Amino acid sequence: MAGLAALTSEASFSAATTDATDASSNPASFSSTPPTTVSSDSMSLASEPDTLKHETTITAAPRLGAAITMLENVESEQQASRQQTPVGLAIVVAEEPLDSAPPSATRARRARASLPVYNLSKLSGTDAHGKRRAKGDSVGEKRRRTISGDTLVNDDQEGASGSADVPTSANRVAKDGGSKKVKESSAAALVARRATRLSGAPPETLTTKLSALGKRGKKTFEKSLSRMSRELRRLQDTNEFAHIETRPVRYTVWSNGKYVDVDPEHPEPVASPPRKKARFDAVSGAQDNDNAEKPEPEAPSAKKRRVKKYLEKGLYAGQEAPTDIAKGMTAKEKKKLASIPELLTPSEPNKTLPFPTYNGLRLLLNGRDFKLPYDVCNPLPPGQPKPAAYRTMTKNRFVGDAAAYWKKTPHFGDSSKCVCKPEDGCAEDCQNRIMLYECDETNCNVGKAHCQNRAFQTLQERTKRGGRYRVGVEVYKTADRGYGVRSNRCFEPNQIIMEYTGEIITEEECERRMNEVYKDNECYYLMSFDQNMIIDATTGSIARFVNHSCSPNCRMIKWIVSGQPRMALFAGDRPIMTGDELTYDYNFDPFSAKNVQKCLCGSPNCRGVLGPKPKEVKPPKPSKEDGKGKGKKGSVKGSVKAGKRKLKELLGGDRDDNEGASKKRKIKPAMGAVKAKPAKAKAKTTTTTGKARGAALKAATKGAAKGAATAIKRSVSSASVKAKTALSKKTAAGYVASRGLKQTKISFKKTGTASSSRSSSLTIVAASGPSKQTAKTNASGTPKSKAATPASSAKSARTRTPSRKVLEGSSTPKSATSPVVTGKRKKSPAAASAKVKSSRARVVQQSVYDFPN
Numbered sequence: 028m029a030g031l032a033a034l035t036s037e038a039s040f041s042a043a044t045t046d047a048t049d050a051s052s053n054p055a056s057f058s059s060t061p062p063t064t065v066s067s068d069s070m071s072l073a074s075e076p077d078t079l080k081h082e083t084t085i086t087a088a089p090r091l092g093a094a095i096t097m098l099e100n101v102e103s104e105q106q107a108s109r110q111q112t113p114v115g116l117a118i119v120v121a122e123e124p125l126d127s128a129p130p131s132a133t134r135a136r137r138a139r140a141s142l143p144v145y146n147l148s149k150l151s152g153t154d155a156h157g158k159r160r161a162k163g164d165s166v167g168e169k170r171r172r173t174i175s176g177d178t179l180v181n182d183d184q185e186g187a188s189g190s191a192d193v194p195t196s197a198n199r200v201a202k203d204g205g206s207k208k209v210k211e212s213s214a215a216a217l218v219a220r221r222a223t224r225l226s227g228a229p230p231e232t233l234t235t236k237l238s239a240l241g242k243r244g245k246k247t248f249e250k251s252l253s254r255m256s257r258e259l260r261r262l263q264d265t266n267e268f269a270h271i272e273t274r275p276v277r278y279t280v281w282s283n284g285k286y287v288d289v290d291p292e293h294p295e296p297v298a299s300p301p302r303k304k305a306r307f308d309a310v311s312g313a314q315d316n317d318n319a320e321k322p323e324p325e326a327p328s329a330k331k332r333r334v335k336k337y338l339e340k341g342l343y344a345g346q347e348a349p350t351d352i353a354k355g356m357t358a359k360e361k362k363k364l365a366s367i368p369e370l371l372t373p374s375e376p377n378k379t380l381p382f383p384t385y386n387g388l389r390l391l392l393n394g395r396d397f398k399l400p401y402d403v404c405n406p407l408p409p410g411q412p413k414p415a416a417y418r419t420m421t422k423n424r425f426v427g428d429a430a431a432y433w434k435k436t437p438h439f440g441d442s443s444k445c446v447c448k449p450e451d452g453c454a455e456d457c458q459n460r461i462m463l464y465e466c467d468e469t470n471c472n473v474g475k476a477h478c479q480n481r482a483f484q485t486l487q488e489r490t491k492r493g494g495r496y497r498v499g500v501e502v503y504k505t506a507d508r509g510y511g512v513r514s515n516r517c518f519e520p521n522q523i524i525m526e527y528t529g530e531i532i533t534e535e536e537c538e539r540r541m542n543e544v545y546k547d548n549e550c551y552y553l554m555s556f557d558q559n560m561i562i563d564a565t566t567g568s569i570a571r572f573v574n575h576s577c578s579p580n581c582r583m584i585k586w587i588v589s590g591q592p593r594m595a596l597f598a599g600d601r602p603i604m605t606g607d608e609l610t611y612d613y614n615f616d617p618f619s620a621k622n623v624q625k626c627l628c629g630s631p632n633c634r635g636v637l638g639p640k641p642k643e644v645k646p647p648k649p650s651k652e653d654g655k656g657k658g659k660k661g662s663v664k665g666s667v668k669a670g671k672r673k674l675k676e677l678l679g680g681d682r683d684d685n686e687g688a689s690k691k692r693k694i695k696p697a698m699g700a701v702k703a704k705p706a707k708a709k710a711k712t713t714t715t716t717g718k719a720r721g722a723a724l725k726a727a728t729k730g731a732a733k734g735a736a737t738a739i740k741r742s743v744s745s746a747s748v749k750a751k752t753a754l755s756k757k758t759a760a761g762y763v764a765s766r767g768l769k770q771t772k773i774s775f776k777k778t779g780t781a782s783s784s785r786s787s788s789l790t791i792v793a794a795s796g797p798s799k800q801t802a803k804t805n806a807s808g809t810p811k812s813k814a815a816t817p818a819s820s821a822k823s824a825r826t827r828t829p830s831r832k833v834l835e836g837s838s839t840p841k842s843a844t845s846p847v848v849t850g851k852r853k854k855s856p857a858a859a860s861a862k863v864k865s866s867r868a869r870v871v872q873q874s875v876y877d878f879p880n
């Protein structure tokens with residue numbers, strides 16, 4: 028604008044002076060530097076005769092508006108000849124209706140302000156450097172054009188009409204003499220030429236956008252243009268810059284199972300390029316049949332729909348039915364097959380889905396219920412109510428004298444090796460397993476890779492990383508028994524589930540805690556453990572929440588792991604499915620009917636109370652008259668005698684078993700008289716029969732005598748201790764029932780992983796109170812001693828303090844409850860059973876009386 032003002036004043040000045048042609052008369056020309064101002068530029072332009080003429084005309088023009096028009100025409104012509112022209116200028120010139128433009132000074136100044144100063148590239152000679160290309164767009168061609176409606180049309184179309192012939196906007200302005208016409212023609216050109224989108228709506232061009240702008244908007248636009256980088260300015264008249272799509276639009280449609288390009292102008296799908304092979308065939312064919320007669324091109328036949336193929340027969344289709352279907356069967360199977368004629372003579376062999384190698388027949392004969400595999404994982408929904416926070420402990424911790432106490436026990440540090448072979452894999456015959464010793468590096472003969480007797484290690488590995496499935500159990504709220512534990516996964520029979528951990532304390536400490544610390548507690552989590560010690564799981568693992576059931580699915584068993592006693596919950600003989608509540612038999616033995624708790628396990632054979640199992644009735648012993656028919660038993664008896672002799676030798680002569688054992692153990696003497704039970708202890712010792720003893724003796728002969736001897740010694744000592752403890756109960760005035768090794772027994776029976784039972788001795792004590800049920804449980808793995816029978820318990824309880832209740836029970840593995848023939852048991856089974864029944868009945872009767880509603 029200032030330039031325009033300068034120009035007009037300059038023109039006036041030129042007009043005023045008569046020597047207007049004299050360049051030297053221009054004050055700006057005094058400077059030796061090239062002129063850079065508009066005025067100087069105007070002066071330089073004025074050096075050309077035509078321009079001068081124009082300027083003279085301008086000067087003479089009566090109206091300023093007319094003068095501006097003229098100037099703009101000149102500018103337009105100059106722009107057409109320049110390579111780099113500020114775009115805004117041309118737009119302003121083209122769009123501004125000159126007729127209607129008021130001849131205001133502002134308007135004129137603005138027009139002048141956008142005047143170019145110099146065409147630097149021309150002056151510097153770089154304009155001849157050739158065309159630039161940007162993304163295939165010929166920039167050079169268009170660089171001369173200004174942005175107007177014309178420049179924003181399709182290149183191709185423009186090219187077709189001849190770019191040279193296309194008039195620039197400036198020219199048109201000059202020719203038409205008015206922007207109105209230019210606008211019209213631009214609009215017409217837009218409608219006529221632009222067909223970029225199928226929508227038909229002409230894209231909004233820069234020109235139309237700008238024309239819609241007000242004064243201020245245009246100013247802003249011009250400003251932003253001036254700020255634009257030079258590179259961008261060079262590209263600004265390209266289609267790409269204006270976002271104009273010049274390539275034809277193609278649509279892709281899903282047709283006949285694949286995407287096909289569709290040309291909007293030719294709606295038929297564009298034929299995809301022929302496949303490589305087809306092309307190759309076509310080429311080779313063409314070469315071969317070069318001279319041959321060209322066949323008529325076949326009309327493209329409609330594509331055939333592929334027909335899906337289905338298997339008509341099973342995986343084992345084609346197998347011939349065996350001529351003799353009973354071939355390979357055992358005699359028993361054959362017999363059974365004979366009894367099912369429909370299986371024997373199948374009417375027609377099933378050829379559609381025959382059983383794999385006809386094994387189905389066997390399945391049919393033997394029969395098997397459908398079972399899901401154990402590893403089917405179906406985690407339970409989260410958000411189970413959890414018990415109030417309590418301190419957990421994943422490892423046992425000896426407290427006080429307990430550690431020293433344990434170290435005194437004979438099995439501490441016992442590291443005799445098993446005699447298994449790798450192919451045996453420490454299975455059920457493994458000495459360690461039989462004695463409930465876990466194998467480790469020190470006592471295993473086969474090594475970790477083959478050993479199967481490492482339950483606690485497996486458990487540790489499984490639960491190390493955490494996670495619901497790996498841990499496999501969760502505490503949940505039962506409907507009527509407080510909290511309980513249920514499985515979060517499936518467990519195989521006899522698989523280890525979780526460890527019962529807590530603080531291992533002595534009896535004295537237990538008593539102190541009950542009197543001082545837990546006296547107001549509703550539930551105590553105390554389990555009789557080993558060597559008169561107790562696991563207090565008040566701080567411990569969640570195994571403490573496992574409830575009692577008269578038909579339990581688990582067992583609580585104590586093992587010696589790396590020389591330490593550890594208690595764990597194992598699955599029973601049946602698999603455990605996800606969501607099953609885990610239970611074991613507390614086997615409470617109530618010392619007082621008042622203390623009996625009602626059992627809510629809900630099993631069909633529920634005993635009604637958290638009381639002890641009824642004593643199992645042993646099968647009658649074969650009488651001596653039946654001696655002829657002794658068979659195996661006779662030989663077993665003989666071997667027992669031989670074993671006993673051997674044992675005595677190993678133990679060191681003719682010394683009394685119990686005496687020797689008790690001396691060796693050096694355990695804390697149980698309270699009360701111990702004398703009365705040697706007979707029973709001996710009887711227990713005689714249970715070390717059959718296979719295990721054989722194994723022990725075998726081991727002895729093989730050089731592993733130490734381990735076997737230890738095992739047998741332990742059984743003897745435990746039996747003696749049991750006797751002692753049983754007796755001690757009678758005299759114990761307190762509430763702690765018999766504990767410790769009372770329940771420890773070794774039953775050398777081949778019954779799988781839990782064949783032997785160093786079963787737990789459980790003591791769960793509930794504080795007594797006016798309204799609270801309290802209970803103390805002692806679970807043991809062996810048949811009760813006389814003192815532990817319900818009847819005797821009830822009897823003895825009468826002498827006890829009424830404020831405490833003591834229950835004794837056992838979580839004995841099934842095998843552990845196998846009959847132990849004692850010298851005392853001479854009653855007939857019926858009589859024995861009657862006695863058990865009557866004693867139970869008494870307990871139940873009394874306890875019903877005591878149950879709160």
Ligand SMILES: C[S@@+](CC[C@H](N)C(=O)[O-])C[C@H]1O[C@@H](n2cnc3c(N)ncnc32)[C@H](O)[C@@H]1O
Nearest residue numbers: 508509510571572573574575625626627628802
């Ligand atoms: C070691 S706790 C078991 C966890 C307990 N349910 C809890 O919420 O903390 C033993 C106590 O649970 C209850 N209990 C366990 N099994 C039971 C059963 N079958 N019937 C009734 N009560 C049972 C008894 O109150 C028992 O004294």
